[in-house]
Amino acid sequence: MASPSNYSTAPVSEFLLICFPNYQSWQHWLSLPLSLLFLLAMGANATLLITIRLEASLHEPMYYLLSLLSLLDMVLCLTVIPKVLAIFWFDLRSISFSACFLQIFTACFLQMFIMNSFLTMESCTFMVMAYDRYVAICHPLRYPSIITDQFVVRAAIFVVARNGLLTMPIPVLSSRLRYCAENIIKNCICTNLSVSKLSCDDITFNQLYQFVAGWTLLGSDLILIVLSYSFILKAVLRIKAEGAMTKALGTCGSHFILILFFSTVLLVLVITNLARKKIPPDVPILLNILHHLIPPALNPIVYGVRTKEIKQGIQKLLRRL
Known part of the structure; x- marks a missing residue:
């Protein structure tokens, strides 16, 4: 490792990720549950995607949206966890400064962009x-005309475009800073704040x-x-038919649990x-x-357990194997 004097005279060409600086002795033990969660997340989401792809009865907008969620989960896992495990197992702490598409596991600012x-x-x-659940419960007769395949395509384009464009400046601003001092990131991943605070420049705007x-x-x-969900709850409380309230809540129960996983870990x-x-x-x-592991691992399991159609589709898939 270069001495501190070298940091001050030469620009930074790579960063060093120092995971858990105070507890490096037990990193190997932590790698076991992390690798198991990673395999569970990748396997469960891949199974869900294959099931939805092969089962004709699941070719509906709600399951297409679930497929989109699974794809996002898999990309997040692949962007973060392999590099973390490489640090734990092989001490591969360096991560390149410059980003190119093929360096997805080594380029710091590309990792930062994908995470954000x-x-x-x-x-x-x-x-x-x-919104899909709101239309299904509050406007069931209009659901087939509102939530269509075209709606899913437009929603997917909106999801990617809005968030991709608005988060792009974060890694761009970080990459344009001057890094001429210490290059040690006290983190396992290239978060914006962990990286930018190493810069010699003012990072207030960043x-x-x-x-x-x-x-x-x-x-x-x-x-x-x-x-x-406020409108959904209001509509459900008006339902007087026996069993209708339970059925209505059941249609959005899985989705609500996923939101709790996501928001609780983030909070x-x-x-x-x-x-x-x-x-x-x-x-x-x-x-x-864990925020990049727990929701991706649990999301497909919750839907697989709570949704009859997906459960039946997975059973058919397993019988084919």
């Missing part, structure tokens, strides 16, 4: 799914843009999700970052990794 954009894409997908963009995207999605991560002076610095690092 795909995280907000997931949130936006949850919002679209909440931090401000991430704060505004993040809370605007995630906050607007959350508001629309809450509004959708805990935000709180721990705000209170970082009162907790060990390794806790937010671990929570950041």
